[in-house]
Amino acid sequence: MLAPAELAAWLRLTESVGPGAARRLLAMAGSPQAVFDLPAAALDQALPGKQRQALNKPPDHFDTLLAAASTWLAEPGHHLLVLGDADYPPRLLATADPPLLLWLQGRRELLAAPSIAVVGSRNPTAQGGDNARAFARALAQAGYAIISGLALGVDAAAHEGALDAGSATIAVVGTGLDQVYPRRNEPLAARLLAAGGLIVSEYALGMPVLPANFPRRNRIIAGLAQGCLVVEAAVQSGSLITARLAVEAGREVFAIPGSIHSPQARGCHALIRQGAKLVESAADILEELPPLDAPPQAPEEPDVPPHGQQGLLDAMGFDPVSLEALMARCGWPPAELSAALLELELDGQVARLAGQLYQRRGRG
Helix, strand or coil, rough: CCCHHHHHHHHHHHCCCCCHHHHHHHHHHHHHHCCCCHHHHHHHHHCCCCHHHHHHHCCCCCHHHHHHHHHCCCCCCEEEEEEECCCHHHHCCCCCCCCCCEEECCCCHHHHHCCEEEECCCCCCHHHHHHHHHHHHHHHHCEEEEEEEECCHHHHHHHHHHCCCCCEEEEEEECCCCCCCHHHHHHHHHHHCCCCCCCEEECCCCCCCCCCCCCCCHHHHHHHHHHEECCCCCCCCCCHHHHHHHCCCCCCEECCCCCCCHHHHHHHHHHCCCCCCCCCCCCHHHHCCCCCCCCCCCCCCCCCCCCHHHHHHHCCCCCCCEHHHHHHHCCHHHHHHHHHHHHHHCCCCCCEECHHHHHHCCCC
């Protein structure tokens, strides 16, 4: 644990200037405490005028921030890693922009575990949610920690899949660790921590929800992981930012293909055209990564209960699906489900395929 003077110096430095400037100052001085002893001429050379002025005095409410951080760090399972710590994750340290601080809640040794990022749309199709859970479950059973962003949609499904496998999972968030965003995922965050998982942020306590912080946190997701799986993503998607950052960090990128009629598949198709590996099973990912002891498990499809015709269409997704799989997702009696499928077939919204499969049809 950092000494009080060290904690105060790190917080004052990172709250006063941007990460690039802080890194330059640390390279000159060697430690955050020494930064504040640098001669004026050295500071004038290293910093623009406004940042130089910001460094001259502690930020507003600094005493409140420092007191809150000290109290929070005294709690069991709460940690703060700084750049240069012996257990700072090597994969992240080797990236172009490693965070100066990593606030941690949970089991910090997970940062060194073999891991795979699973990311995708906040509004996935039913099939996309199934795929995220199933792939995360299988990869977790194979011995990998699953990393995602604790957002709605694919992120939440990936964490759930890992937890369903009895495995720990890592959430990298874009706020301070004194809050959970979105609020709907508070139970998931609690389950994650209770199962021995880890929540990570580079942002100090009290950092609110700011849109710019979420694309930036994606570099941590990409940097911690050995590979990045994109489950579903639109063409304009934060998941594609994570995939690009993974490529820049030298990580393997994987993408699950989807229907040409689904907007949520177009980002994955774009990644595949750019060189990401098309994957149809967890085994396709595992063969590209260093072997671990546990054998991969086949993905399974969890339940997704829809309501009405549109709910049934959402549950189908855009891939061929069997009557048995739809029954499992919907929980409808066989006769009711068959009647609804027939009505959708007559309306031209669903096609009956060979092998007792059904598929949603694109319009136009």
